[in-house]
Amino acid sequence: MSLLRWLVLVLAYAAALRCRGVDFALRDGDRVVFLGDSITEQRLYTTYVEAYALTRYPAWRLSFRNVGWGGDTSWLRQRAHPDEGQLFAAEGPTLDAMVEKSVGRGLGRDVLPLKPTFVTVKFGMNDHSYQAFRPDIFRAYSRSQSEIAKVLKGAGARVAFLTPQPIEDKRPDPDNDARNLSLRQFSDGLKEVADRSEAAFVDQFAPYMNLMLAARAHDPKAVIGGGDAVHPGPAGQTIMAWSVLKGLGATPAVSKADIQIPTKGANTESCRIDNLSVTEHGLAFDRLDDALPMPIDARAEGALKLAPILDELSRYGLRVTGLPEGTYEVSVDGESIARLDSSQLAQGINLSQFGGPVTQQAREVLALVFRKNDRYFDRWRNVQLYSPPGWAKGPEIETRREAELKRIDDEIRELESQIDAKRKPRQRHFEIKRVVS
Numbered sequence: 001m002s003l004l005r006w007l008v009l010v011l012a013y014a015a016a017l018r019c020r021g022v023d024f025a026l027r028d029g030d031r032v033v034f035l036g037d038s039i040t041e042q043r044l045y046t047t048y049v050e051a052y053a054l055t056r057y058p059a060w061r062l063s064f065r066n067v068g069w070g071g072d073t074s075w076l077r078q079r080a081h082p083d084e085g086q087l088f089a090a091e092g093p094t095l096d097a098m099v100e101k102s103v104g105r106g107l108g109r110d111v112l113p114l115k116p117t118f119v120t121v122k123f124g125m126n127d128h129s130y131q132a133f134r135p136d137i138f139r140a141y142s143r144s145q146s147e148i149a150k151v152l153k154g155a156g157a158r159v160a161f162l163t164p165q166p167i168e169d170k171r172p173d174p175d176n177d178a179r180n181l182s183l184r185q186f187s188d189g190l191k192e193v194a195d196r197s198e199a200a201f202v203d204q205f206a207p208y209m210n211l212m213l214a215a216r217a218h219d220p221k222a223v224i225g226g227g228d229a230v231h232p233g234p235a236g237q238t239i240m241a242w243s244v245l246k247g248l249g250a251t252p253a254v255s256k257a258d259i260q261i262p263t264k265g266a267n268t269e270s271c272r273i274d275n276l277s278v279t280e281h282g283l284a285f286d287r288l289d290d291a292l293p294m295p296i297d298a299r300a301e302g303a304l305k306l307a308p309i310l311d312e313l314s315r316y317g318l319r320v321t322g323l324p325e326g327t328y329e330v331s332v333d334g335e336s337i338a339r340l341d342s343s344q345l346a347q348g349i350n351l352s353q354f355g356g357p358v359t360q361q362a363r364e365v366l367a368l369v370f371r372k373n374d375r376y377f378d379r380w381r382n383v384q385l386y387s388p389p390g391w392a393k394g395p396e397i398e399t400r401r402e403a404e405l406k407r408i409d410d411e412i413r414e415l416e417s418q419i420d421a422k423r424k425p426r427q428r429h430f431e432i433k434r435v436v437s
Contacts, residue, residue: 023249023251024053024248024249024250024251025118025158025160025200025248025249026053026057026062026118026248027060027117027118028057028059028060028061028062029060029061029062029117030060030062030063030117030118031062031063031065031114031115031116031117031118032050032053032062032063032064032065032116032117032118032119032120033064033065033066033067033111033114033116033118033119033120033157034046034049034064034065034066034067034068034119034120034122035067035068035110035111035119035120035121035122035148036068036069036072036120036121036122036123036162037068037069037070037071037072037073037122037123037125037126038068038069038070038071038072038230038231039068039122039125039164039165039230039231039232039237040066040068040122041066041068041069041070041377042068042231042237043066043068043370043373043374043377044232044233044234044237044238044240044241044297045237045238045240045241045244046064046066046068046120046373047066047366047369047370047373048237048238048241048295048297048366049120049241049244049245049248050064050369050373051294051295051362051365051366051369052241052245052250052294052295052313054365054369054419054423055291055292055293055294055295055362055365055423056250056251056254056291056292056294057291058290058291058292058423058424058425063416064369064373065114065116065376066373066376066377067110067111067114067380068122069110071126072123072126073123073126073127073141073144074103074121074123074124074127074140074141074144074145074148075087075098075099075102075103075140075141075144076102076103076105076106076107076144077102079105079106079109079110080101080102080103080105080106082098082101082102084140086098087099087102087140088134088136088137088139088140089136090140091139095139095140095143096143099140099143099144099147100147102144103144103147103148103151104147104151107148107151107152110380111152112151112155115155116152116155116157117156117157117158118157118158118159118160119152119157119158119159119160120160120161120162120202120244121145121148121149121152121159121160121161121162122161122162122163122164123141123144123145123164124141124163124164124183124186124187124190125164125183125230127140127141127186128141128179128182128183128186130167130179131178131179131182132178132179132181132182133181133182133185133186134182138185138186138189141186141189142189142190142192142193145161145190145193145197146193146196146197149161149193149194149197149199150197153197153198153199158199158200159197159199159200160199160200160201160202160247160248161190161193161194161199161200161201161202162202162204162244162247163183163186163187163190163202163203163204163205164183164186164187164204164205165204165205165208165225165232165236165239165240166180166183166184166205166208166209166212167179167180167183167229167230168212168223168224168225168229168230168232168236169229170220170221170223171220171221172216172220172221173216174209174212174213174216175209175213180209183205184205187203187205191203200247200248201247202243202244202247202248203243203247204240204243204244204247207239207242207243207307208225208236208239208240208243211224211239211306211307212224214306215306224236224239224303224306225237225239226302233299233300234297234299234300234303235299235300235301235302235303235306236303237300238296238297238300238303238309239303239306239307239309242303242307242309242312242313245313246312246313250313252311252312252313252314252315253269253270253315254270254289254291254292254293254294254314254315254316254317254352255268255269255270255271255289255290255291255316255317256268256269256270256271256315256316256317256318256319257271257273257287257317257318257319258317258319258321258348259273259276259283259285259318259319259320259321260321260322261278261283261320261321261322261323262322264276264278266285270289270290270291271287271288271289271290272287272288273285273286273287274286274287274288274427281433281434282323282328282431282432282433282434283320283323283431283432284429284430284431284432285429285430286427286428286429286430287427287428287430288425288426288427288428289316289358289425290425291425292358292361292362292365292423292425293310293314293316293351293352293358293359293362294309294310294313294314294352294362295359295362295363295365295366296309296310296363297366298363310350310352310353311350314350314352315350315352316350316351316352316358317348317349317350317351318345318348318349318351318430319345319346319347319348319349320345320346320432321345321346322346323342323345323346323432323434324342324434325342325343326341326342326434326435327339327340327341327342327434327435328340328341328342328345328432328433328434328435329431329432329433329435330345330354330430330431330432331430331431331432331433332356332357332358332428332429332430333356333357333428333429334429334431335356335357337351337354337355337356338354339435345432357428358428361422361426364422365419365422365423368415368418368419368422369419371415372412372415372416372419375408375411375412375415376412378408379405379408379409379412383401383404383405383408384401384405386401
């Protein structure tokens, strides 16, 4: 192949990948920061969103940092510690001054040094103070969210506001819980802030509430999220990630292969089929995809029964027409992943619904992302922000801090290198053989 032809193919491939992400809020080269409270600090929904982006766009250069802080609010009380009694009583210029000081201090320390290009902001749970709607608190919340958008956009970052999910107490009517009614009002108000600020808006509250109500219709005490009423476990946070990704314009398409047995032809989207062979017992081929399916946390598979997550975020398609009637075993790299009727294969299947080497590769990416995010949290909270007692302060401890920061940064870089290598799709060998009874 000539150098010119090789360059043309590389540029065409890169352009195709860019087009696949045209509606997605994230972009190649983004430095993403997740800002929020303890639900963000859990590093669950954020890690799922990150893993989706990394596996769906393996050629993109992306970095992600989580600066969630348990107990925090939109006025960044855990970082700036304003007097909340005065804050809630303030109006006009007094409120402006308090919010600008508090938000500016918190963002200036924890977010702006990361030079983000895209920031998701998820507050509201602590802001509403776990009580019926209070206009004075909402005033501070609305003004603070507006200030967050102003400061971040002034630093060149795009902003996406995420609503909180509802509280999931075991009652048949969670939509009538006074706290959830308050959260709904806070969420509706956030939409207005986002519109005024020209920021993206993602409503997690309504989809999560709708799934909760559907579950409670069958079992008044059903719990969909795991964890506790405020902090969903992996299943609930997978539902949250589904809402966030859809709200950010994530595409469902991974890739698709449509193979016609009579003609030995193959129509493909975002993948390549090579070495296709057909026998009286079935067929075999090699497949190289442009992306991996979305990894689903093994602890969160229950979420797939509650919401159409794979249909809407991970369509990894295979269709085979013209097979003789019967049952066929589908294997990938020698590992059986499913037994399906010829009619099912002719209709088309979503390979994301099955295990096997490709699913395992995606989950290995997810595991590495979890490790990287845990190391960054340790770096930020336990080393960078560690404040020794007065008697221990001095040049020696700062020298040790710098050394430890460098050591962890080296670990993070190594993990990110491993993630980049692991998220690249590999050619896989597929076999579809008729099962002889």
